[in-house]
Amino acid sequence: MWCHRLTHLFSSTRCLLNRGSGHQISWQPRYRKSLPAVSRWHHMAPASLNCAWQLHGDHLELRYAETLMRFDYVWLRDHCRSASCYNTKTNQRSLDTASVDLCIKPKTVRVDETTLFLTWPDGHVTRYGLEWLVKNSYEGQKQQVMHPRILWNAEIYQQAQVPSVDCQNFLETKEGLKEFLQNFLLYGIAFVENVPPTKEDTEILAERISLIRETIYGRMWYFTSDFSRGDTAYTKLALDRHTDTTYFQEPCGIQVFHCLKHEGTGGRTLLVDGFYAAEQVLQRAPEEFELLTKVPLKHEYIENVMGCHNHMIGVGPVLNIYPWNNELYLLRYNNYDRAVINTVPYDVVHRWYAAHRTLTTELRRPENELWVKLKPGKALFVDNWRILHGRESFTGYRQLCGCYLTRDDMLNTARFLGLQA
Numbered sequence: 247m248w249c250h251r252l253t254h255l256f257s258s259t260r261c262l263l264n265r266g267s268g269h270q271i272s273w274q275p276r277y278r279k280s281l282p283a284v285s286r287w288h289h290m291a292p293a294s295l296n297c298a299w300q301l302h303g304d305h306l307e308l309r310y311a312e313t314l315m316r317f318d319y320v321w322l323r324d325h326c327r328s329a330s331c332y333n334t335k336t337n338q339r340s341l342d343t344a345s346v347d348l349c350i351k352p353k354t355v356r357v358d359e360t361t362l363f364l365t366w367p368d369g370h371v372t373r374y375g376l377e378w379l380v381k382n383s384y385e386g387q388k389q390q391v392m393h394p395r396i397l398w399n400a401e402i403y404q405q406a407q408v409p410s411v412d413c414q415n416f417l418e419t420k421e422g423l424k425e426f427l428q429n430f431l432l433y434g435i436a437f438v439e440n441v442p443p444t445k446e447d448t449e450i451l452a453e454r455i456s457l458i459r460e461t462i463y464g465r466m467w468y469f470t471s472d473f474s475r476g477d478t479a480y481t482k483l484a485l486d487r488h489t490d491t492t493y494f495q496e497p498c499g500i501q502v503f504h505c506l507k508h509e510g511t512g513g514r515t516l517l518v519d520g521f522y523a524a525e526q527v528l529q530r531a532p533e534e535f536e537l538l539t540k541v542p543l544k545h546e547y548i549e550n551v552m553g554c555h556n557h558m559i560g561v562g563p564v565l566n567i568y569p570w571n572n573e574l575y576l577l578r579y580n581n582y583d584r585a586v587i588n589t590v591p592y593d594v595v596h597r598w599y600a601a602h603r604t605l606t607t608e609l610r611r612p613e614n615e616l617w618v619k620l621k622p623g624k625a626l627f628v629d630n631w632r633i634l635h636g637r638e639s640f641t642g643y644r645q646l647c648g649c650y651l652t653r654d655d656m657l658n659t660a661r662f663l664g665l666q667a
């Protein structure tokens with residue numbers, strides 16, 4: 247069974263990574279003999295249970311601030327913050343990790359109220375603040391989400407009354423920008439109002455939060471239903487919910503839309519929180535959620551129109567999660583651009599179709615759909631790793647401009663403003 251094979255693969259990878267758990271590696275007995283493990287708890291003060299530590303054959307166990315942490319000895323040597331091992335100006339490691347003996351073990355260990363002291367066999371001393379260890383240990387980190395979010399359906403989003411930010415505020419004040427980014431990080435969409443309806447002004451807006459990602463569509467793109475490219479976006483047809491550029495190895499992080507003109511009917515924009523839908527799948531059918539995180543798929547874009555010859559291929563699962571805390575960070579969903587499935591054996595394919603159907607059902611629930619009419623002056627930023635967009639068919643002349651942005655640089659701006667990102 248695929249599921250078992252995957253589980254097995256995962257657990258054996260873990261074994262390889264974690265030499266303590268079951269994988270016999272020949273040097274272990276040797277160093278165990280020469281350096282016997284101390285297996286009793288050391289408390290700082292007889293009455294204090296605040297901090298305690300214990301040396302084991304291959305790791306140090308530390309209890310502090312109600313967190314039980316385990317540190318591999320190589321990790322403890324590798325992260326040494328002393329002047330010869332770490333450059334505090336650049337936050338870069340100077341120590342050559344490959345020079346550390348993989349069997350290293352501290353000669354002596356001491357803990358006071360605030361600090362763990364380790365002396366290594368060559369006499370080098372490493373100090374760690376206990377608070378630093380809590381913040382940086384696996385056990386301390388894994389409970390933390392990387393990206394705090396508010397998952398939404400139409401009602402949740404509307405009830406939240408998330409304000410649009412005024413263009414001048416956005417461009418000229420730190421507060422306006424910060425409010426915008428906070429909303430964008432939490433909801434995956436955010437609007438700027440009173441933007442002059444030109445491509446140039448939209449570009450200035452985009453550059454305020456990130457770097458423009460130039461793609462096969464150009465840097466700033468600008469389109470009408472003129473069939474100028476080999477993609478349905480350049481028609482008047484309705485487009486079902488999807489994320490863009492699923493056919494890139496790294497799909498674009500953010501998409502900016504600004505409707506510069508529409509003389510006609512229809513053409514409303516559809517927005518759906520893909521992470522909300524995925525969360526419903528996780529609750530209702532966890533094994534289907536897991537399958538969607540494991541099965542790799544190709545997406546493809548082929549166009550041969552006049553001067554445009556492009557062939558892009560991207561591979562990855564529909565749901566991408568961080569392996570250490572199972573947090574969802576990227577959704578690839580575009581049924582138009584999904585390529586031939588040739589990365590999956592037939593029996594798994596059937597289960598994948600069922601899981602894809604479950605997700606699609608969630609994505610298509612009318613209560614999850616947020617419909618907005620984009621108007622000149624109102625720019626929309628969409629988290630393309632989380633939020634699906636689509637559009638209603640339309641009549642008449644409609645002009646849309648926008649661009650893609652890199653995600654890292656938006657997060658960089660957010661962190662600079664003091665936001666968790």
Ligand SMILES: C[N+](C)(C)CCCC[C@H](N)C(=O)O
Nearest residue numbers: 463467477479489490491492
């Ligand atoms: C936005 N812009 C009109 C430039 C491109 C549209 C690309 C559409 C493509 N099917 C995709 O989903 O990636």
Ligand SMILES: O=C(O)CCC(=O)C(=O)O
Nearest residue numbers: 479485490515636637646
């Ligand atoms: O025309 C629209 O509103 C959006 C079309 C689309 O999906 C896109 O440009 O990525």
Ligand SMILES: [Fe+2]
Nearest residue numbers: 479489490635
């Ligand atoms: Fe799109």
